[in-house]
Amino acid sequence: MSLREDQIERYSRQIILSDIGGRGQEKLLQAKVLVIGAGGLGSPCAIYLASAGIGKLGLVDSDAVELNNLQRQILHSTQDVGRAKVESAKGRLNLINTDVEVIPYRLRLTSENILDIIKNYDIIVDGSDNFPTRYLVNDACVLSKKPLSHGGIFRFDGQALTIIPGESACYRCLFPEPPPPGLVPSCQEAGILGAVAGVIGVIQANEVLKYILGIGKLLTGKLLVFNALDSSFRQVKVPRDPKCPVCSEYPTITKLIDYEEFCQLRKKE
Amino acid sequence: MSIKVRIPTPLQKLTENKAEVEAEAKDIRELIEDLERKFPGIKERLCDEKGALRRFINIYVNEEDIRFLEKDNTPLKDKDEVSIIPAIAGGAR
Numbered sequence: 585m586s587l588r589e590d591q592i593e594r595y596s597r598q599i600i601l602s603d604i605g606g607r608g609q610e611k612l613l614q615a616k617v618l619v620i621g622a623g624g625l626g627s628p629c630a631i632y633l634a635s636a637g638i639g640k641l642g643l644v645d646s647d648a649v650e651l652n653n654l655q656r657q658i659l660h661s662t663q664d665v666g667r668a669k670v671e672s673a674k675g676r677l678n679l680i681n682t683d684v685e686v687i688p689y690r691l692r693l694t695s696e697n698i699l700d701i702i703k704n705y706d707i708i709v710d711g712s713d714n715f716p717t718r719y720l721v722n723d724a725c726v727l728s729k730k731p732l733s734h735g736g737i738f739r740f741d742g743q744a745l746t747i748i749p750g751e752s753a754c755y756r757c758l759f760p761e762p763p764p765p766g767l768v769p770s771c772q773e774a775g776i777l778g779a780v781a782g783v784i785g786v787i788q789a790n791e792v793l794k795y796i797l798g799i800g801k802l803l804t805g806k807l808l809v810f811n812a813l814d815s816s817f818r819q820v821k822v823p824r825d826p827k828c829p830v831c832s833e834y835p836t837i838t839k840l841i842d843y844e845e846f847c848q849l850r851k852k853e
Numbered sequence: 854m855s856i857k858v859r860i861p862t863p864l865q866k867l868t869e870n871k872a873e874v875e876a877e878a879k880d881i882r883e884l885i886e887d888l889e890r891k892f893p894g895i896k897e898r899l900c901d902e903k904g905a906l907r908r909f910i911n912i913y914v915n916e917e918d919i920r921f922l923e924k925d926n927t928p929l930k931d932k933d934e935v936s937i938i939p940a941i942a943g944g945a946r
Contacts, residue, residue: 624943715942738941739862759940763909776943809938813872820913820936823921 585610591683595637603799609637613683615796618642618705620693620721622669624781625711625735625788627659632789634677634684638796641677642705644689645669656778693717695840698724707731707795709788715762716843722747722755723840726831731795733788733803737776742784742810744803745822746791749831752804757825762843780812856884856929859936867892876935881912882925884935899937909940 587606592599595609617638619626622645634641649657649664649672657669664672670688677686689701693712698720702708708730710721718734725732725747732747734755747754787808794800806819830837856876860868868874874891878884889896901907912919913936919927929935 713943715940718942736941737943741862741941743938743941759909759911761908763907763940774943807938809936811872818936820911820916820938821918823918825920 585613587613591637594681594683598636604797608797608799611796611798612637612793613639615707616640616642616705617707617709617792617796618644618702619709619711620644620717621711621713622657622659622673623647623653623711623713624656624737624776624778625785626709627657627673628782628785629709629711629735629789629792630659630673630677631680632786633792634681634686636789636793637681637683638792639683640685640687640705642687642689642701643670643673644691644693644701645673646690646692656776656781658778658782693720695720695842698840699728702728702730705730707733707792709733709735709792711735711785711788718755719762719843720840723830723837725749726754726756727838727840733791733795735784735788737780737784739775740777740780740812742780742787742812744784744787744791744808744810745806746795746803748802748804752802753822753824754828754831756830756837757828758807758822760825760829765844777812780810783810783812854879854929854931856931857934858884858888859934861937861939863939863941864895864898864937867895867898878929880925880929881914881919881927881935884929885925911938912936913938 598604599606599609615638617633619630622643647669649660649667649669651665659673659676668690670690674686674688677684702724708725712718726749729749734745736743791803805822807822809818826832856878858874858876860872876884876887878887885896899910914927914933
């Protein structure tokens with residue numbers, strides 16, 4: 585492919601970077617990225633990916649926009665309250681950049697549908713909001729050998745980890761099992777500072793861009809831990825677990841699991 | 854011997870909202886006991902009824918996960934920094 589005049593102008597500030605150039609921009613325009621969750625993490629992530637000219641951006645979310653989302657879910661506006669998040673997001677992202685083909689998936693990921701969806705993408709971004717989905721996404725990415733950018737946020741804390749299946753530690757190498765229902769605070773009592781979602785979501789976008797461009801060092805084999813109150817970023821090592829239930833040589837999990845939903849707020853659906 | 858322990862947000866209710874506390878211990882097992890003496894209730898958040906560390910909470914000595922060292926026998930020395938890091942799930946909603 586060759587870049588159009590308006591594309592050379594639009595992306596000039598990144599094309600000028602010697603690590604990117606016209607070749608790198610072409611890679612971005614041909615890349616296919618799936619963002620799971622059009623919420624706190626998915627919003628800033630998708631905005632930066634669309635702005636950078638990712639060619640195809642899939643968005644998965646089953647929810648509609650609520651007023652209390654707007655404090656951090658910057659893809660959506662006041663007028664979008666009540667609309668499907670994926671539709672609101674598609675509208676916003678197309679306003680930013682028509683080079684990007686946005687594919688909305690208004691659904692909940694399950695063991696039945698996830699493999700079919702992720703197979704069409706080069707890299708997956710997990711910006712979901714619950715443990716069952718996070719473990720489902722990790723396992724599906726490991727089984728399909730799809731790179732995954734994991735991000736999680738809670739109150740003033742954020743975490744990010746990039747997973748290259750077969751090469752670097754997966755989420756189960758880090759935390760082998762999800763917490764049982766009742767042992768973690770419910771979504772309702774948790775709370776989150778919007779800017780924390782921004783920090784982690786943008787780090788996830790940065791990981792995706794580096795992966796597609798093949799530049800820099802990915803956040804593989806180490807967990808980035810952000811604390812907003814002391815503005816600290818720390819990293820701890822995440823080795824591959826030789827006894828990992830899903831990505832080790834002799835896995836005990838070879839099929840996808842739909843864990844029991846335990847966030848009380850979800851029950852109303 | 855003084856060990857600095859970083860407490861994650863979900864457990865700070867037990868540590869009077871402190872993100873960092875000091876403990877006296879020669880290994881991780883002693884550290885958990887010392888934390889329990891100072892902040893009653895914290896042990897049951899970290900360990901299951903058999904006393905094993907819960908599978909969704911990790912403890913790091915400096916940057917190393919104790920599961921890949923000597924688990925709760927991992928020795929501690931003065932000035933070591935211990936971090937408790939739980940799995941967190943928030944993101945979309």
